[in-house]
Amino acid sequence: DTEVTQTPKHLVMGMTNKKSLKCEQHMGHRAMYWYKQKAKKPPELMFVYSYEKLSINESVPSRFSPECPNSSLLNLHLHALQPEDSALYLCASSQEAGYSPLHFGNGTRLTVT
Amino acid sequence: QKEVEQNSGPLSVPEGAIASLNCTYSDRGSQSFFWYRQYSGKSPELIMFIYSNGDKEDGRFTAQLNKASQYVSLLIRDSQPSDSATYLCAVNMGVTSYDKVIFGPGTSLSVIP
Numbered sequence: 001d002t003e004v005t006q007t008p009k010h011l012v013m014g015m016t017n018k019k020s021l022k023c024e025q026h027m028g029h030r031a032m033y034w035y036k037q038k039a040k041k042p043p044e045l046m047f048v049y050s051y052e053k054l055s056i057n058e059s060v061p062s063r064f065s066p067e068c069p070n071s072s073l074l075n076l077h078l079h080a081l082q083p084e085d086s087a088l089y090l091c092a093s094s095q096e097a098g099y100s101p102l103h104f105g106n107g108t109r110l111t112v113t
Numbered sequence: 114q115k116e117v118e119q120n121s122g123p124l125s126v127p128e129g130a131i132a133s134l135n136c137t138y139s140d141r142g143s144q145s146f147f148w149y150r151q152y153s154g155k156s157p158e159l160i161m162f163i164y165s166n167g168d169k170e171d172g173r174f175t176a177q178l179n180k181a182s183q184y185v186s187l188l189i190r191d192s193q194p195s196d197s198a199t200y201l202c203a204v205n206m207g208v209t210s211y212d213k214v215i216f217g218p219g220t221s222l223s224v225i226p
Contacts (some may be wrong), residue, residue: 031212033214044216045214045215048212048214056210056212056213058213094214098145098213098214099144099145099205099211101159102159102203103159104156106155106156107156
């Protein structure tokens, strides 16, 4: 069983929709990450939160908006996405950003129509 | 030069053999090195992490780190068909972007019974 929980497992949305991906961990980790993974490619870093503050934004388009309400929760708000944004979105957490191993959730499979 | 590179696959080894996976990284300030296994359609699963030069063993897995050569490897002894997966090397970036954990392109391993 994964200790990082992502919801929903699957999401289909139109290009005009607004939706949110959610991630939760109860391991007391202080860093949380969003990665995007396309088929047969490695995970690509999007955002890092460390102690609830955004520390890394990998020049992600503004149609992706991260939010970290508290140390256990991480959201990714989606608006006006493009079909090429369809991918597996992975949330991860670690004890300390950059230093400690990342623990991944099962991911949300997003399809933009 | 890409930040994290891995030996191109796919790599095929017979059951019971040693599989050797290699990774090089560009940032001399990197401090944390991780190996993940990813089965098709699943999220990455942590196998090993290493911080210091030398070898670190865990069961059938050995991680080797040489910071002077900017090289990290993973050896899998007594390879099993269940080890068939994509192996991802991940490295944190140096002092200026310490929180960033970047993945290499992955090496696909196939263990032939």
